[in-house]
Amino acid sequence: MSAQPVVVPVRGDAPYDVVIGHGVGAGVAAGVPESAARVAIIHPPTLREQAESLRNEIAASKPSVITIEVPDGEKAKSSAVAEYCWTVLGQSGFTRTDVVIGFGGGSTTDLAGFVAATWLRGVPLIQVPTTLLAMVDAAVGGKTGINTAEGKNLVGCFYPPILVVCDLDHLATLPPLDFVAGLGEVIKCGFIVDPRILALVQEDPIAAATAAGPHTAELVERAVRVKADVVAGDLMEVVGGPAGGGIGREVLNYGHTLGHAIERVEGYRWRHGAAISIGMVFAAELSLLAGRLSEDAVQLHRDVLSSVGLPVTYESGQWQKLHDAMRLDKKTRADVLRFVILTDIAKPAILEGPDPAILVSAYGAISS
Numbered sequence: 001m002s003a004q005p006v007v008v009p010v011r012g013d014a015p016y017d018v019v020i021g022h023g024v025g026a027g028v029a030a031g032v033p034e035s036a037a038r039v040a041i042i043h044p045p046t047l048r049e050q051a052e053s054l055r056n057e058i059a060a061s062k063p064s065v066i067t068i069e070v071p072d073g074e075k076a077k078s079s080a081v082a083e084y085c086w087t088v089l090g091q092s093g094f095t096r097t098d099v100v101i102g103f104g105g106g107s108t109t110d111l112a113g114f115v116a117a118t119w120l121r122g123v124p125l126i127q128v129p130t131t132l133l134a135m136v137d138a139a140v141g142g143k144t145g146i147n148t149a150e151g152k153n154l155v156g157c158f159y160p161p162i163l164v165v166c167d168l169d170h171l172a173t174l175p176p177l178d179f180v181a182g183l184g185e186v187i188k189c190g191f192i193v194d195p196r197i198l199a200l201v202q203e204d205p206i207a208a209a210t211a212a213g214p215h216t217a218e219l220v221e222r223a224v225r226v227k228a229d230v231v232a233g234d235l236m237e238v239v240g241g242p243a244g245g246g247i248g249r250e251v252l253n254y255g256h257t258l259g260h261a262i263e264r265v266e267g268y269r270w271r272h273g274a275a276i277s278i279g280m281v282f283a284a285e286l287s288l289l290a291g292r293l294s295e296d297a298v299q300l301h302r303d304v305l306s307s308v309g310l311p312v313t314y315e316s317g318q319w320q321k322l323h324d325a326m327r328l329d330k331k332t333r334a335d336v337l338r339f340v341i342l343t344d345i346a347k348p349a350i351l352e353g354p355d356p357a358i359l360v361s362a363y364g365a366i367s368s
């Protein structure tokens with residue numbers, strides 16, 4: 001794999017490309033279909049200047065290009081902000097062939113995807129993620145959504161974009177802790193499908209933990225390929241897995257059952273990548289206790305995740321709260337807890353309704 005821009009195809013009923021590389025942001029304008037007369041760029045305040053530059057580039061070939069500024073982070077994912085976007089689109093005369101661009105982190109791309117999916121029952125969407133987490137997870141795979149008072153991502157739909165452009169130049173200005181948290185999802189892809197990711201991190205973890213590291217482009221590309229292949233086979237996370245067999249999209253949930261519970265218990269003040277890092281160690285311990293994973297593989301989780309600065313323990317005495325939160329998770333089916341586990345590196349499986357005793361023991365093993 002090279003440092004040159006690469007194109008990862010996402011196959012399926014509505015195929016699209018993910019373009020990854022330095023300086024590829026210039027390709028966004030070229031990706032707007034000819035049929036579009038109007039373009040709306042949804043962005044957070046922190047990207048106002050860059051959104052304006054993008055607007056100017058696209059305006060060279062399109063008669064009407066507007067920017068819609070939305071709040072930073074999770075505050076963007078509300079029905080009020082979605083309604084604001086619908087109002088602007090309506091007042092701009094947005095038609096079925098016009099294009100919405102989501103330009104920002106995962107919250108912006110989730111909101112932009114939801115707005116594009118719902119306006120006139122769906123207008124073309126281009127995602128331009130600017131954080132590591134959004135590049136390797138939120139912007140790829142077509143999940144869109146907003147939050148309600150009852151929880152995160154409870155309203156949304158599957159709506160694939162027509163193009164995703166990951167300009168790695170954006171990562172240089174990402175706060176270090178956000179970059180490392182994004183690595184949590186990258187490393188997850190290493191554990192569930194592509195162990196070469198783990199080897200690249202292990203080669204020089206300090207370098208891997210920075211955007212300037214020698215393997216950043218390859219790590220992003222490999223993680224996007226993992227996600228692209230998974231969603232191509234099971235876009236809508238079919239209950240019971242895809243028709244052809246296998247776990248399907250649920251595999252992307254490795255580490256997320258406990259990870260989501262930690263996020264909930266911590267009032268969503270934790271970074272997602274940090275929470276799923278602990279969740280992956282928990283899932284590995286669970287699999288070990290169920291007699292399905294080796295001690296060496298569990299240790300590899302601790303070694304790789306902690307080597308880049310991700311947490312691998314959680315405070316003791318919180319089990320009841322975490323357990324309650326896991327039971328409320330939207331992935332729980334009929335009140336039975338489900339975990340993606342590994343039976344070996346890159347060999348995922350499902351553990352359903354584990355013995356409560358091993359849940360408590362696994363928690364003991366990750367407690368600090």
Ligand code: GLY
Nearest residue numbers: 137141143249252
């Ligand atoms: N973030 C998990 C998924 O896209 O399915």
